[in-house]
Amino acid sequence: MGYDSSATRARLLKAAHDEFVAHGLAGARVERIAKNAPANKQAIYAYYGSKDDLFDAVLEDRIRILADVVPFTPDDLAAYAGALFDAFINDPDLIRLTQWKTLERPDASAAELEAHLTKAQAVADAHGTDLETGMDALMIALAAAQAWLFTPPPIRNPAGADEDARLKRHRAAVIASVEALAGRLLPAK
CATH class of the missing domain: 1.10.10.60 (Homeodomain-like)
Known part of the structure; x- marks a missing residue:
């Protein structure tokens, strides 16, 4: 062989x-x-x-895998952020790798830049706005998808708390925050 x-x-x-x-x-x-x-x-x-x-x-491979797992919806960033939140919950290694990357290499790699620019342009096109506004809205969605994953331990799971209920509540907060914040940036359809 x-x-x-x-x-x-x-x-x-x-x-x-x-x-x-x-x-x-x-x-x-x-x-x-x-x-x-x-x-x-x-x-x-x-x-x-x-x-x-x-x-x-490894990062490029994870970006490709994440893109396959979470379809990008430029016309509905809140749904995209919710799906990202779910992907991070289902694959905690992905968020951990992202944290290491952010700590040790704060600048975006060529693959990240390409992925972000492509998505930001799609957002801009879907909402009839410019690339910078599309990028701002995209970054809100990405940040929101990760934000509730890092809730401090006493709040994260107090004694007797239902973990599934907590995740549903946090997912709803992700979606609501993206609707509110990105919605303020993007022109109404």
Whole structure:
């Protein structure tokens, strides 16, 4: 049986995802990624160039996965924010990876910029406004989808609280906040 480079790449990407979620970019170790792949450490450098480039590849992969899981609805940003909230609840690693990225690399990557610009233009087109307003509205939706995930522990789940009820309440708050805030920016249809 011959060597399957696509399988090795996929294993490396999965192991890198898990490593970056657990330790961030700075704390991640190439040796652990290779061991958990399992693959030769040199394969990381051959396929991805560096640990930083591998981190970028993991982020790009997650952006593609998120785009498949959460269809973008430029004409209904509140529904999009609610769907993002659901995706983050269902995949806590995604939000953790995003947090690491924000802490260690606050500037947007080329893939993030492209995704945001494309979506912001779609918002602008759907609402008959300019790109900057579309971007502002999009950022409100993205921020709202994440905001209630970080509710402090005493408020998050007080003794005897129903977790499903809390999530429904927070999801409703995400949707209402996007309707109110983005709605003020975007022209009425």
